[in-house]
Amino acid sequence: MVRPRARAVHGTNFSREAHRYDAVRPGYPQAALDLLGWEWSELRVCDLGAGTGILSAQLLDLGAEVVAVDPDGPALSRNPAPYRLGTAEDTGLAAGSVDVVTVAQAWHWFDEAAAAEEIARILRPGGRLVILINQLDVRVDWVLRLSRIMHAGDVYRPAYVPAPAGFALRERAVVDFATPLDVDGIVDLARTRSYWLRSDETIRERVETNLRGYLSEEHPISGTVDLPYMCLAYVLDRL
Template sequence: MVRPRAQAAHGRSFGTQARVYNEVRPGYPDSALDLALTGWEPQWSGLRVCDLGGGTGILTRRLLARGADLIAVDPDTAALERNPAPTKIGTAEDTGLEAESLDLVTVAQAWHWFDEAKAAAEVARILRPGGRLLILINQLDVRVDWVLRLSRIMHAGDVYRPQYRPQPGNGLALTDRRLVEFTTELTVDGIVDLARTRSYWLRSNEKTRARIEANLREYFSVEHPVSGTVDLPYMCLAYLLERV
């Protein structure tokens, strides 16, 4: 088990691979983003949004393109250097943002790095009454046998399954959810780069990294041969919560 302090430290290390992260990590499907506005009068244009754990800006760019008035918050300064939005150094547990100043908080690929109860209390504090939290989690679709094997070689650590439901409490209640299946096209080199963006790789020594890369290349040359590119299956788990 990773201790909370060590877990937080791992969550701040992705900036070291910021360029690669942007190139090989998948974006988020439109239907997953659209969950944020389900049954809601506000539209994206002018919506006051915090992309919490915004990092290099994979989700941030999509939200800016939709017209959101957005600030990205993250403790990783190296990652934020690539984020196109106004940024603020902060954590999910202490954003430094004003109380009741936001319509929507988005958390993409970062919820598992937070202290859930403390983060929920902070999100509830900075949301206006009736404001929303959208949690997005892209997972390798390990329901597919060859992807399950791949994830084990990579030590991918994709721990959430479709049955998962966030229940943080502290003023936030789950109101809707959605599972969206999609694929992203990568070469074998791209999949090796994908492994380089994983927390297991980032905290491993060079010997372990070399072994992972060798195992990946052998897998795609022998067990699951690939010529050119492969469509890598993912599922996006989307959860909508509301400040109550």
């Protein structure tokens, strides 16, 4: 479990590697976004924990009216959507002001009880919460080994179901997909992980050496490889 103080510190660290984050972290598969069951173009959406805007950009492309909320100002400055500084527990948005709240790659950083209360407050009656979690597909043996070397921290099992108070699960899916990366890209992916961001240079050098050794000797990669992912997607109704 991530302690609240640790959430506050690590949750604002990602802007240090924002350029890499945007380059190597995957977007979210369309099948996961379609799980909502509504046309995004008709919706006002709060993208909560939006960071640099990987999901925000996709929602804008789908025609949604998006406001991005995050405590990390430098990360938000890269977000293409209108944004405001705020947290999952205190967004600063008006009550009943959005149709959908999306949380992509950020649910584990929240104080779930406080966040659920705030999300319910800003959603209109009948609004929905969408939680998206991209994870390396550790069901694949070589990816499991890779994730352990980089200390990926992908902690949710496919059977996981979020259950915040005041919400009821409507839909869920595990969507398999892949993103193309070469060895340098995989090393850059490790550099965007919280383990890397909070480690000293000695540990970082060890991780990079181990990664490059694994990808040249135990599981050799030449050129670009399709790195397997799974997206855990959930749609919850506000009660």
